[in-house]
Amino acid sequence: LVCDTGILLDQYLQEDKKVLFEGAQGAMLDIDYGTYPFVTSSHPGANGVSEGTGIGPLYIKESIGIIKAYTTRVGAGPFPTELNDEVGELIRQRGHEYGTVTQRARRTGWFDAVVVNQSRRMSSLTGISLMLLDVLSGFETLKICTAYKYKGEIIHGLPATVKGIEEVEPVYEEMPGWNEDITNVKSFEELPVNCQNYIRRIEELIHCPIVMFSVGPDRNQTVVLKEIEF
Numbered sequence: 001l002v003c004d005t006g007i008l009l010d011q012y013l014q015e016d017k018k019v020l021f022e023g024a025q026g027a028m029l030d031i032d033y034g035t036y037p038f039v040t041s042s043h044p045g046a047n048g049v050s051e052g053t054g055i056g057p058l059y060i061k062e063s064i065g066i067i068k069a070y071t072t073r074v075g076a077g078p079f080p081t082e083l084n085d086e087v088g089e090l091i092r093q094r095g096h097e098y099g100t101v102t103q104r105a106r107r108t109g110w111f112d113a114v115v116v117n118q119s120r121r122m123s124s125l126t127g128i129s130l131m132l133l134d135v136l137s138g139f140e141t142l143k144i145c146t147a148y149k150y151k152g153e154i155i156h157g158l159p160a161t162v163k164g165i166e167e168v169e170p171v172y173e174e175m176p177g178w179n180e181d182i183t184n185v186k187s188f189e190e191l192p193v194n195c196q197n198y199i200r201r202i203e204e205l206i207h208c209p210i211v212m213f214s215v216g217p218d219r220n221q222t223v224v225l226k227e228i229e230f
Contacts, residue, residue, distance in 0.1 A: 006054025038077030127211035
């Protein structure tokens with residue numbers, strides 16, 4: 001209603017100005033590639049930038065995925081790694097996992113590398129921002145879902161239907177946790193060794209480098225490992 005923003009963006013890009021796009025909601029809520037019908041009405045990932053703004057995909061030079069150190073979901077829909085126990089509730093309380101507007105409690109679960117891999121593929125991610133690491137401090141053991149068991153077979157992608165996703169059994173890899181307070185950490189090297197190992201293992205499983213991580217909600221609690229060039 002203000003102007004033709006596609007033309008405006010094209011002008012900025014032709015002048016080699018820096019433009020930052022931000023997606024809303026999660027990649028698995030994508031209307032085409034998400035867990036339909038439990039989805040939104042658009043394309044939340046980087047693949048939705050062109051459709052939403054009117055500029056072509058070749059303008060996008062970096063694509064950073066923002067993920068949590070665990071998994072959450074709002075509302076109904078399949079959630080293979082969901083924790084309906086004390087651990088899930090503790091993660092919810094520590095991470096303040098409640099809707100910003102509705103205050104509806106988010107569902108919580110262990111990190112799901114299968115879902116993140118699909119998100120990485122969908123958005124051609126060049127880097128990952130791993131958030132809320134501090135929420136996992138104090139757990140003796142952490143679990144990462146590395147694959148699914150489906151109809152007696154090990155698979156590394158999501159079944160094509162919601163019914164299929166609801167039937168999968170997560171395959172977990174356990175890792176030792178850490179008890180240290182990491183909220184004042186300013187570099188990767190300051191993290192406890194077990195936390196470093198957790199990050200590196202996630203990198204291996206999702207085939208994408210972690211370029212920043214957070215250890216708390218404040219801006220100064222985000223540690224940048226690689227400057228983003230665009």
